Amino acid sequence: MNSKPSRRQFLRTVSAVAVPAFIPARALGRDGHVAPSNRITLAGVGIGPRGRYDLSVMLPEQDVHFVTICDVQRSRREAVKQMVDDHYGNNDCTMTRDMFEVYDRPDIDAVLVATGDHWHALASILAMKAGKDVYSEKPCGMTIGEVQALSDAADRYGRVFQAGTQRRSLANFQYAAQAAISGKLGRLHTLHASVYTPSRTYDWLPAEKEPPIDEVDWDRWLGPSPWRPYNHQYVAGRWRGHYDFEGAANFPDWGAHTVDLCQWANQADDTVPITYEASTDGITAKYANGVTLICDFLPTPFGNRDPHYTTSTGTCPVRYEGEDGTIETGDNGEIVVTGKAAKSLQREFAKPGTSAKGHGRNFFDCVKSREKPVCHQQVMRRSHIACFAAQLSWELDRKLTFDPKRECFIQDPEANRRIHRATRAPWSLYV
């Protein structure tokens, strides 16, 4: 038989062991330490600036042990190893260019996927196929087809999957969603999700000589994306906006968060809007339950966000409007309430910001309990589909009608053609 239990599972089966004369407190999980058998062994794949941020909030978790980094860029591998070794005060973090070396390790329980967007879905799928649980940065795929395949793989392999839409784990956003869900705003009629104005380029950057493979493995960096010549700017993070590396014209950069939050407020995690229509100001989508979702294009998302939103609420603002009032919040933690609901709902939050700490903690708790985390694959699937469908209405510049059950556009072959893209061989989403 070709089965390799994970270390945690193996230790669980050992029922009669000769107890040594002395067992360090650390090994027994005393004095605040977590025993190794109760620790989650974590690996990282594609850890750049965002990934290092995620790691910075995950490393301090006492029951998590980060052991290895996989990245196709040497400089990034080394930076993460330095970060991890400094945290643990040792030299133990290993590095590799090849993700399969990570996925083949039986001791690894979970993987943090923070590659460029074009790798999110496939890296996550391969990890889950290998028996790992996954925390993936958003957007979790580049097309409707990718997030469908990702969600299906998580179901197929029964893994714990958390999308990195961490605002669902932040107190002020939770509070605002609860205000909408609980009916304190009256009948909900309109949701506002702030997004970037979509933009993209199809151009290739000028070709440059590929560096040595150990410096940058360009072929592996491309992965499932079609081949194009190397340019250092892609790997330095300036792949954004390029059609082959970013699926939806910048829309999901904030949209993956804000549309997701609106889905939640509308209790629509099991569905998506049925119509989408773009204008110069944004995209209007309508749910079957009559609620309208408006994705507002913000010309200066990091500057003045008036009049769409109250600028002081911060970045990634959302607003939920009901018959009895509205509630708005953003990354500054501020809650702005108007209407009849104002007095009873106004509240302050001591800890604003965009920290992924709580979201990571939720993931790790679910790795242990096998529960579904707050942004599990089904939640991710629907909120991402809503994002991509909205962006397609902008791209095609006309109204689109979507069937949430069949997950395709109704009598619209032009839109349906854009649901999938072929992947570069030998990479496939269907594993």
Next chain:
Amino acid sequence: MKPSLLFFLSLLATAFAEPSPQAILESPSSSQQAKAQACRLAGEQALSNTVPALANLVADPVLSTYARTALERIATPEAKLALTNALTTTDGMERVGVIQSLGALKVTSTAKALARLLQRADTTTSTAILRTLGLFQTEQATQVLLSQLIHQDAERRSAAAVGVLLAAEGHAQAALLYQAIAQADVSASLRHAALRGLILTKRSAPFLLEHIQSEDPQLQDVALRTLRDFPPDELAPILHDALATVSPDLQTKLVQALRSIGDPRSAPVVAALLPEAEGALRRAILQTLGHLGGNVAAETLVPLVSESEAQAALITLQTPQTDALLIDRFHSNQDRQAIVTVLGQRGSESGTRLLLRACLDPDQPALVEAALRALRPLAGLGELPTLVSIYGAALHAFYPSDSAIPSLARTTLAAACRRSDRDQAGETLLRKATAARTTDAKLAWLRLLAAIGYEPALAQFQPLIQDTTTVKEAASLLTRWPDSAPLTMLLRQGTAAHWPHASIIQASLELVAKDKNPMTRISSLKRLQPFINSPSRKQRFLSLLGDTPHSDTAAIIQSYQNANNTTVREAAEAAWKRLKETKR
């Protein structure tokens, strides 16, 4: 217009028109990038006339993926035929890509050809073939897959198992397919995926329970993961029965599972485990009760309110009677501080009323502190009178000097003011400030008024900034103003003959920073300029100028660019750069 002119114009139009995707794809002189874009357009627009050109590109190592995407999107019979033909005209990775596309398009007519290819295929090719056969979901393809499950090569078996998993989804005989994988010599991950599929396909709660209670921890793990996808109505009663017979470790997992299932019938079953439970099991029970809700959950959790897990559960418990139970317990003098903390988080009206009463209990300072903390995120206009009374009592030294109550009262009152109508809150506080008998008390009220920016209060500041004993503190309080409104009053304090106090200059500079209007800003800075003498003050002054885009700003900055002091010169340079960026 003459026909010859028309003809000439149409020729011109043709010459300058964008070449069609077909033309680009067929032209040997088109660049790779141009062909890639043409492939994209061909697919998006389903240009069937591009199929022959795309077929030629399927073998191109650079453009193959672009061409295949286009063919997949065009998806006409001709496009599918082109891909089918490419099976024999491509090799290596390009052929693997073609096989992938045949799977994406479900060109099931190629099953036989793929099966033949399988016989001599390398690992990468055979993996692609087996995956595609799985996507076909036909009987013929499935039979090929099942035959490969016993292949001597481990990679082949693994790929076949993946194919069978794909084939099984929605298959009428899915259980048999999953059984085949579960018994195959393949990785644990694949066998467990099959077991999971089998459990869900059989939809048998006893079968699920059998695996939950398995001695094999891996199988147990699969079952625990899978039960979250089981129909909850069938599952909850089965798990209730199992709870009584399994180990504490498994009890913990089952209790967590009952939380996921969310069946309210589980509450009394889970609550019954509590007396004997400790550690992880106890925590799981308390969390689950908080999630399940209901009267049993509330009645079980309230007496345990001093435990942190119970507190967390009570904070989110939706059951309406929860607040009443907590208030009753409070009145029976039990767990008062913990209850105050929980009520503060729950934020109900009845809870808020109790918190206000708790703030007024002179004999329980610890309780008063807890209540003030709990009120801070909640208090608004309705709570203002009580909070004003408490703060007033604090100012009259009602509490010991080391008590935290005065500062807590202030911060909670400030929070309440921020959430209230500014004029109403301001009026209440201004009455207190006006009636204050001591300077310290007056300044304490004015501090709050400054924080909310109540303009009628400015008159109270006037005498204080003219008094040398109070100017420093009064000016410092004015910097808390949310905008630059106090600036006009402060700027009146200085004249050529009478320099204003240093605190006034300092406060003025901080208030200028809050003024977003370049015109009033530059006017204020000009008024202040004669009194800006120290290098550090010049540094600050220049920094503010740098953020003031006005026609007069440049000249002022330039006047500092030749200063003797290096710090000042550098500050002037930085301001100059900043000004240029701001203007841009």
